[in-house]
Amino acid sequence: MSSPSHVAQQLSQFIQLEQQLRQADSLPALGFALVNHTGMLCPCDQVFLWQADAERITHAAHVTQVDAHTPLNQWLNQCCQYWSRQANAQQARTLTAEQCPEALASQWSTYLPTNVLWLPLITASPSDTTHPKLIGALLLVSQQAITLQAYPLLSRWQEAASHAFSALQAHQRSARRWQLPGLRRSRQRLLIFIVLAGFIGLFCWPVRQTVLAPAQIEAKNPSILRAPIRGVVADILVKPNSPVSEGQAVVQMDTREIESQLEASRQQYAIAAAEFRQAQQQALSDPRSKASLEVLRRRRDQAASEVRYLADTKTRMTITAPQKGIVIVDNPSDWQGRAVALGERIMQIAQADQQQLNIQLPVNDAIHLTPDTPVRFFLNSQPTTPLKAHLTQLAYRPQPTLEGTLAYPLKAEFDHSVIPDGDKALNAQSRQLGFKGTAKLYGEPTRLGFYLLRRPLSMLRVWLSF
Known part of the structure; x- marks a missing residue:
């Protein structure tokens, strides 16, 4: 007979184990606690956890991961499936080789000792509380016989394990409602389907690509006025954005250098023309002077061409508008006195329309x-x-x-x-x-x-x- 102190110690240990059992937050954690803590309540060599929904051994004491392909687990799974279909499957009982099918009984001595305690885990269905449901079982393997009469705390342990197991399964089923389980249709699944279909339809909605970019209104095919020669801009004769008529003077170049060259060219022409006339008069009395007439004539013609070129250049120093339009030019004061190269753009004349x-x-x-x-x-x-x-x-x-x-x-x-x-x-x-x-x-x-x-x-x- 156990002493009162020993009984109190067992009860204290049971309360601690039960508390750890109820604190498990997932089915794997609960299975690990069941198979490893059950041996503290009664002497046993090994503890297995068989789950009815998975129809296999999911946990074993002192084993981190159960391999379902080992011969022991395959044989034990077949035995548990057979025992779960018996009429007394929801009752705790001792199992022997005689309670196995003939095809499995011959291998009992190979895998298990003589004594195995079947400790079922049962729960009541929410819709029918009068018919409990088998959700799993604990298999306590030992060389000695294990009974609930000898270890009364196992009954309380069975109830606590069944309650914790059913509570976690219910929580898992409620979480799976948002995971579209099987073919079951619910409001949550319909809502998720509608939202996903809406997003997919919205992303596949045909639209036209558009892009924004800075832009500016400018003239189309404007007339560009360029410097006729290398020189200096004297003055811009018109204002920006002002209308001009065809032939109107718009830019005046500095003509002082051209006028100096033109005056020098005119003097050279006068000298060449006088020398040519003098040679003509001498040729009347001196036949030897006729040989120089052709040279003097070409010199006079060259001087005349130089005068005409410089005069034409002076005329082009006043740039006129080639067409009617609007003046497009930068700040006119910046152009006054500015040196430009031949062909450099000065302004544009554009049509307003x-x-x-x-x-x-x-x-x-x-x-x-x-x-x-x-x-x-x-x-x-x-x-x-x-x-x-x-x-x-x-x-x-x-x-x-x-x-x-x-x-x-x-x-x-x-x-x-x-x-x-x-x-x-x-x-x-x-x-x-x-x-x-x-x-x-x-x-x-x-x-x-x-x-x-x-x-x-x-x-x-x-x-x-x-």
Whole structure:
């Protein structure tokens, strides 16, 4: 008979083990605690845990992982499946070789000793509490006979294990509702399906690629006025953006050097002409003077050609407008006294009604574009009234911009119906040379998902170098 102190010690140990059992947060942790703590309540050589839903041995004492392919586990699984189908499967009992099928009984002595205690784990179904359900069993293997009468704490241990096991299984079933289990349809699955279908449909929604780029209104096919010779600009005779007529003087070059050269050339011509006349008079009395007449005549003609060239150059020093239009020039005061080279551009004369868009498309925002691609131009001064245009010229080589970035220069022409016919004042004020804004270019159709993730995917490709 056990002493009171020994009984108190056993009860204290049982309470601690039961507390550890109920603190298990998962089925694997619970199985590990069952097979390793059961041996502290009664002497046994080995403890196995068989689960009914898995139909196999899932845990064994002093074993971290059970191999289901070993001969012992395969034989024991067949035995447990047979015992679970018996009428007394939900009752604790001692098992022997006689309680096994004939095909399995012959191997009992090979794998197990004489005494095995079947300790079932049962739980009541939430819908039917009168018919308990077998959810597993503990197999206590020992050389000596183990009974519940000899170890009464095993009954309490069986109840605690059954309760903890059923509670964790219920929690696991509730968590699986969000994991689309099998073919079971629930509100959670339907909600998840609708949300996923909505996201997939939204990402696959067809949209048109668009890109924004800075743009400026400039003249189309303007007349470029260049320096006729190497010299100095004396004065700009017109103001920027002022209208001029054909033949009107717009630039005056410094003619002092040309006038000096012209005066010297005229004196050389006068001398050559006088020498030629004198030789003609001498040739009448002196036949030997006739030999020099041809040389003097060519010298006089050369001097005359020099005079005509310098006179024509002086005339071209006053640059006139080749056509009627608007003057496009930088600050006139910056040009006064400025030395220019031959052919250097000074100003432009543009037609007021011939305009185009100069678009600077950044390299990082480049998309596939084709001629006649539609463009909408939003002026900085009137952002709510876009102007319609279409691409006419594409560049395949980027160029540096004033901001220090690389961009593709594009050209676009305005459509005829840019502004409604009834708004003539807005049409005249909106399309002025030099006005800046933002151009929206429309590319090929694509999917919304690719349109939203195009930039991140491009950065990811550069970062991963593929």
